[in-house]
Amino acid sequence: MLRQYELVERVKSYDPDADEALINRAYVFSVNAHGSQKRASGDPYFSHPIEVAGILTDLRLDDETIVTAILHDTIEDTVATQEQVEALFGKRIGRLVDGVTKLSTIEAQSDTERAAENLRKFLLAMSGDIRVLLVKLADRLHNMRTLHFIKSEEKRRRIARETMEIYAPLAERIGMYEFMKEMQTLAFQHLEPDAYKSITTRLERLRAGDGEAAVERICEDLRLTLGAHGVDAEVTGREKHPYSIWRKMTERHVPFDRLSDVLAFRAIVPNVADCYRALGILHEKWHMIPGRFKDYISTPKRNGYRSIHTALQYGEAHRIEVQIRSRAMHEQSEFGLAAHWSYKQHDRADGQAGWIRDLLEILDTTENPEELLENTRMAMYQDRIFAFTPAGELIALPKGATAVDFAYEVHTDLGNQTVGAQVNGRVVPLRTQLDNGDQVRILRSDNQNPDPGWLTFVVTGKARAAIRRYVRQQEREETVSLGRKLFDEVVARLPAKIGGEATKNALHRLKLKEESALMEKIARKEIDDRELMDALMPGAGSDGMASAVPPQRQSISIKGLTPGVAFQLAECCHPVPGDRIVGIRRRNEDIMIHAIDCDELANGDDADWIAVTWGDESDGGTAQLRVTLRNEPGALAIMAGIFGTHGANIINVKLETREGGFHSFVVTIEVHDLAHLMKIVAALRAADVVSQAERV
Numbered sequence: 055m056l057r058q059y060e061l062v063e064r065v066k067s068y069d070p071d072a073d074e075a076l077i078n079r080a081y082v083f084s085v086n087a088h089g090s091q092k093r094a095s096g097d098p099y100f101s102h103p104i105e106v107a108g109i110l111t112d113l114r115l116d117d118e119t120i121v122t123a124i125l126h127d128t129i130e131d132t133v134a135t136q137e138q139v140e141a142l143f144g145k146r147i148g149r150l151v152d153g154v155t156k157l158s159t160i161e162a163q164s165d166t167e168r169a170a171e172n173l174r175k176f177l178l179a180m181s182g183d184i185r186v187l188l189v190k191l192a193d194r195l196h197n198m199r200t201l202h203f204i205k206s207e208e209k210r211r212r213i214a215r216e217t218m219e220i221y222a223p224l225a226e227r228i229g230m231y232e233f234m235k236e237m238q239t240l241a242f243q244h245l246e247p248d249a250y251k252s253i254t255t256r257l258e259r260l261r262a263g264d265g266e267a268a269v270e271r272i273c274e275d276l277r278l279t280l281g282a283h284g285v286d287a288e289v290t291g292r293e294k295h296p297y298s299i300w301r302k303m304t305e306r307h308v309p310f311d312r313l314s315d316v317l318a319f320r321a322i323v324p325n326v327a328d329c330y331r332a333l334g335i336l337h338e339k340w341h342m343i344p345g346r347f348k349d350y351i352s353t354p355k356r357n358g359y360r361s362i363h364t365a366l367q368y369g370e371a372h373r374i375e376v377q378i379r380s381r382a383m384h385e386q387s388e389f390g391l392a393a394h395w396s397y398k399q400h401d402r403a404d405g406q407a408g409w410i411r412d413l414l415e416i417l418d419t420t421e422n423p424e425e426l427l428e429n430t431r432m433a434m435y436q437d438r439i440f441a442f443t444p445a446g447e448l449i450a451l452p453k454g455a456t457a458v459d460f461a462y463e464v465h466t467d468l469g470n471q472t473v474g475a476q477v478n479g480r481v482v483p484l485r486t487q488l489d490n491g492d493q494v495r496i497l498r499s500d501n502q503n504p505d506p507g508w509l510t511f512v513v514t515g516k517a518r519a520a521i522r523r524y525v526r527q528q529e530r531e532e533t534v535s536l537g538r539k540l541f542d543e544v545v546a547r548l549p550a551k552i553g554g555e556a557t558k559n560a561l562h563r564l565k566l567k568e569e570s571a572l573m574e575k576i577a578r579k580e581i582d583d584r585e586l587m588d589a590l591m592p593g594a595g596s597d598g599m600a601s602a603v604p605p606q607r608q609s610i611s612i613k614g615l616t617p618g619v620a621f622q623l624a625e626c627c628h629p630v631p632g633d634r635i636v637g638i639r640r641r642n643e644d645i646m647i648h649a650i651d652c653d654e655l656a657n658g659d660d661a662d663w664i665a666v667t668w669g670d671e672s673d674g675g676t677a678q679l680r681v682t683l684r685n686e687p688g689a690l691a692i693m694a695g696i697f698g699t700h701g702a703n704i705i706n707v708k709l710e711t712r713e714g715g716f717h718s719f720v721v722t723i724e725v726h727d728l729a730h731l732m733k734i735v736a737a738l739r740a741a742d743v744v745s746q747a748e749r750v
């Protein structure tokens with residue numbers, strides 16, 4: 055067991071300003087509080103909190119954390135009270151100890167709710183102070199180291215499973231790989247004793263052959279090979295830990311001998327450029343094993359991990375895994391939280407690995423740790439919440455994030471297929487904002503598509519971008535299908551049948567690559583009927599064929615104006631013959647003809663109003679309609695068909711909103727007059743797919 059002075063010396067070695075007296079007082083308090091309590095091992099109980107504190111000195115944590123570790127079981131397991139701890143060690147340590155105590159209380163609760171509840175509270179505590187989580191992880195690690203002393207197999211298995219499912223992933227998530235590996239190895243040993251035994255036996259046999267020597271030999275070979283090509287590398291090698299070997303065997307269904315993961319090597323090189331050079335050198339000399347290459351430098355893992363992974367066929371006997379990384383990446387991955395803050399500069403623009411670096415900064419103990427901890431303590435988490443997948447994966451989100459944001463954060467496909475959400479077991483509306491610690495289950499369906507209405511409540515850029523991308527895609531598809539409809543109408547007016555060849559030639563003439571691009575241009579009226587006819591059948595457009603096109607604003611006359619005076623029909627209200635109208639005259643402008651109920655007229659500046667009416671023969675005008683269609687296949691084509699049968703030329707179609715099962719379009723059409731327009735509106739309203747049609 056770690057002695058009092060040894061513990062103090064360890065802390066002092068990395069933090070000379072640590073409060074020695076505080077640590078000593080905690081030591082004595084803990085020893086007294088735990089008194090004659092015993093561990094399952096038969097050791098005095100207080101050896102446990104002291105060992106936990108010792109584990110945390112490896113992470114070079116500040117004196118408050120060390121003291122919290124020493125005191126972490128006093129309130130839960132002894133007569134000591136929260137008030138006592140606070141009085142003796144101050145409010146801050148009191149709060150930390152309380153945090154760890156709460157976690158332990160939850161741990162002791164009934165089996166059913168434990169996993170989810172634990173996770174939730176963990177994160178709640180964590181968003182209060184990361185040090186609580188670190189103490190808890192060290193506590194669990196020490197309990198795992200001494201797990202074999204516990205007599206009940208059932209209890210050992212329960213604790214091991216919990217470690218495997220909750221604590222090891224948490225350790226991994228915050229980048230503490232050493233913690234993770236040790237927890238997994240110990241838990242594996244208790245959960246799968248037979249597999250553990252067979253793997254360790256095989257590892258021993260491998261070592262007895264030339265295993266251990268092989269590691270040394272291959273290390274040297276890799277180092278010399280890289281060195282000969284000018285890459286200065288530090289190469290280390292090891293056997294993979296048993297759990298990771300077992301997981302690979304079960305995941306990939308390969309026997310032990312076929313694993314390339316048993317011997318793993320790590321080349322640490324000076325910088326990123328050397329990483330890629332080293333990769334090239336190794337692949338040139340040894341065959342790479344396909345399917346095993348991963349570049350986590352260009353695409354870091356979520357927790358910020360960066361490295362290149364590859365596997366090589368090394369001679370006949372060995373398949374080896376090689377990780378290549380720079381010194382900076384190495385330190386970050388090995389020490390996780392405690393790694394140096396300067397790696398912050400590698401933060402990626404999308405902030406994906408940002409939070410781990412926030413933690414790095416908080417826990418950087420090389421420069422005035424207390425102040426740093428005090429000043430930055432979780433301030434950066436005030437705008438964050440943490441939620442969990444059903445599998446216990448931690449998802450960090452900005453405050454205000456909803457179930458939809460959560461789904462997109464997990465995976466874009468999941469977001470796109472979201473139909474509902476359960477938060478802590480209850481079905482909730484998708485717009486529900488998540489709270490810290492919520493466990494979220496996303497209900498998905500292959501038939502679901504993103505709802506543009508989600509844009510009104512999602513807060514993450516990822517969700518927003520994915521929904522927009524989908525909406526744009528949909529709009530394009532609709533535009534193309536409208537264009538195709540118009541295309542078919544034009545084709546029908548041509549004297550001869552138009553086959554695929556003619557269409558291909560037309561594309562060529564119009565300098566377009568794809569048919570869909572042509573359809574889009576037709577729908578957008580960027581190609582008019584005449585051009586299209588000419589392209590399909592040269593000469594057809596100017597051949598009088600195009601005269602079948604409805605008249606375009608042919609003959610408008612306005613009574614009440616001096617003959618010859620220039621006028622325009624206003625674009626805001628789109629009056630058509632038959633509408634009651636008024637003329638507006640401003641200096642140096644054409645007279646504008648507005649509908650009498652046009653909103654623009656309310657802006658009554660110094661314009662002159664002129665009483666006007668339509669000329670007797672007036673024919674033609676553009677009108678805007680807002681048409682709401684049910685979201686059904688072919689709805690748009692039916693709408694276009696109605697305009698077609700009534701001889702109304704479509705000038706523009708714009709998707710306005712898409713909500714629930716309805717799509718609302720603003721359509722600009724050319725009509726003869728008001729009566730013509732009313733007939734069209736009536737026809738639209740009569741159609742099943744049209745839920746609403748009205749003039750804008």
Ligand code: MN
Nearest residue numbers: 102126127193
């Ligand atoms: Mn404990």
